[in-house]
Amino acid sequence: MPENKPRISKAALGRISQYLNYLKKLPEGAYPYISSTIIAEELGLNQVQVRKDLACVGNGGKPKIGYKRSELISDIEHFLGHDDSSDAVLVGVGNLGKALLAYGNFNKYGLNIIAAFDSDKNLIGSQIAGKTVYSVDKIPELCKTLNVKIGIITVPASEAQEVCNRLIDGGVRAIWNFAPAIISVPKRVVIKNEDMAASLAVLSKMLKENLLNYGAD
Amino acid sequence: MPENKPRISKAALGRISQYLNYLKKLPEGAYPYISSTIIAEELGLNQVQVRKDLACVGNGGKPKIGYKRSELISDIEHFLGHDDSSDAVLVGVGNLGKALLAYGNFNKYGLNIIAAFDSDKNLIGSQIAGKTVYSVDKIPELCKTLNVKIGIITVPASEAQEVCNRLIDGGVRAIWNFAPAIISVPKRVVIKNEDMAASLAVLSKMLKENLLNYGAD
DNA sequence: TAGATTGTTAATCGATTAACAATC
DNA sequence: TAGATTGTTAATCGATTAACAATC
Structure with missing residues (x-):
């Protein structure tokens, strides 16, 4: 029985998210138990690393048998917080903003976008993917009312800082910034x-190196 | 005069891209020379790290004075390959695909999206942000003809592997995958x-830790 | 039992940081 | 010259990998 879960790096978090993705895509029932060896092989990782990562999220597998797939999935989901959703708002309803609003899967990852903001009067009041678009002037007030802690920024770079400030005024504590700013x-x-x-x-760098190693054709 | 440029990590590449962003946004003429100390401070990094990174891209700065801003910018641009553009195609003209097509800035970063593909008959033949949308059946053929080496995937997860295979059939050597697959x-x-x-x-993890450290309100 | 697999301890590797010499 | 800043060498830190013991 493993005890003190070690602190986790960002890289490890990324891998754990990958494991979940992989595990969920396995054909239902085909692998009731799965070994770190197989996961590592499929994902091109080191098997010890996989075991170390998995040691952080649940209470382990069984020698000779591996990890119970269903248990591993719910352990990871719990670890990543997919089971208790956080509300978020999105600012900037351009193409990218629309894409993120329309992308239904964030709910599965514990993120619940409940409202959007834009400065364009034609958009204000409309619904995009079921979410109402409000004026950016309302950001602080509405964020406070809705008690939102996560803000997603998809405005042009020039407006990003200003938008961010308003979100923070509204009590937002985490910013997911897509603006190149x-x-x-x-x-x-x-x-x-x-x-x-x-x-x-x-x-680009990867491509360049690869062309050197394997030839340009 | 620095000699053998060390091999560069992905993390360092990310930072170098940040430096460029920062340098370009400085008010024109305000800083003809800039020091690693200032860059580090502004970007929340260690100054030695900044110097090490910069040592990889150009031929250095001058003690007491710093780096010549204009030179540093063009050095980084050259290093990142912004001066010799690569052609790319994009597959999957949904919201995200459209956003990427419409996002004019990739050209600045040395990426030139020259065509798009989709399976939707209503889209085929249309123009999105000035790029023609072709049938996904044409992927291998057109990629070969256009001699494209980079493919961007913005299709649903279920189609990503198939699309990728076609791109590779067409001679593509680098895949930028936005599908959760x-x-x-x-x-x-x-x-x-x-x-x-x-x-x-x-x-999410960052937010959780931060709430612990600084309180939930 | 024998063997596959887990989990842990130690070694390695690479990246970051600290200390300091070089230099304009 | 004195001091700010660069660039380099050495130390530290953290993450990955290797070796191996534990166990079902």
């Missing part, structure tokens, strides 16, 4: 930047 | 998953 927040607020430029830089 | 690719192909679920998991 550097935003500063006080210490009591956390921010996760979804930096496409950085991702693209990584992809 | 585990895709397998041969070794000569690189893949970068844009995993929203993982990002969200990180944000």
Whole structure:
């Protein structure tokens, strides 16, 4: 019986999210029990790493048998907080904002977008994917009323900081930022930047190296 | 004069992309020279780390003075490949696909989306943000003709692997995957998953810890 | 029992940070 | 010159991997 769960790194969190994804996609009933060896193989990871990660989320598997799949899934879901949803609001109902609003799956991941904001008068009052769009002026007030702790920013870079400030005025404590902007927040607020430029830089470098290693054709 | 540029980590690449973003947003002419100390402070990083990162991209700054801003910008741009653009195609013209097509800034980052694909007959033949939408059946053929090496996947998870296979048939060597799916690719192909679920998991954990440290209100 | 698999302890590796010398 | 800043070498830290004991 494992005891003190070790603190977890961001990289490990990402992997754990991957495991869940993988486990849920396995054909129903095909693997009542699954081993770290198989998971590692399928996902291209080290098996010890998989076991270490899994040691953080539940109370372990059984030697010779592996981990009970259904149990592992609910352990991970609990660990990632998928079972107690947090409410969020989204600011900036452009294409990306609409895409995120329409993407129904966030609920599965414990995120519940309950309202949207925009500065465009034509959008205010309308419904996008079942969520009402309010004026950005209402951000602080509505966030307080709804007791929202998570704000998603999908506005142009130039407006990102201002929008962020209003969210924080409304009591938001976590910012998920999709704008290509550097935003500063006080210490009591956390921010996760979804930096496409950085991702693209990584992809480009990977491609370049790979072309060197395996030839350009 | 620094000599052998060290190999660079993905984390470092992300930071370098951040530096560029920051440098470009500085008021024109205000800082002809900028120090690693200031960059580090503004971006909440360690100054030695900033210097190490910058040592990889150009041929350094001057003691007491710092780095010449204009030079640093073009060094980073060159390093990240922003000056020689790569062509890419995008598959899946839903909300997210549209958002990426409409997002004009990829050109600045050296990525040039030249065509899109979808399976919806109503979309095929139309133009989205100036790019023609073709049938997914045409993927291998058109990718070969256009000599495209980068494919962006924004289809539902269930179709992602199939779409990926077609891209690879067409000679694509790098996949930027936005579908919440585990895709397998041969070794000569690189893949970068844009995993929203993982990002969200990180944000949630950060929020939870922060609420513990700074109180829930 | 024998063997597959887990979980843990120790070793390795890589990235970050600290200390300091070089230099403009 | 003195001091700010760079760049480098060494130390630290954390994450990954290897080796192995425990166990079903």
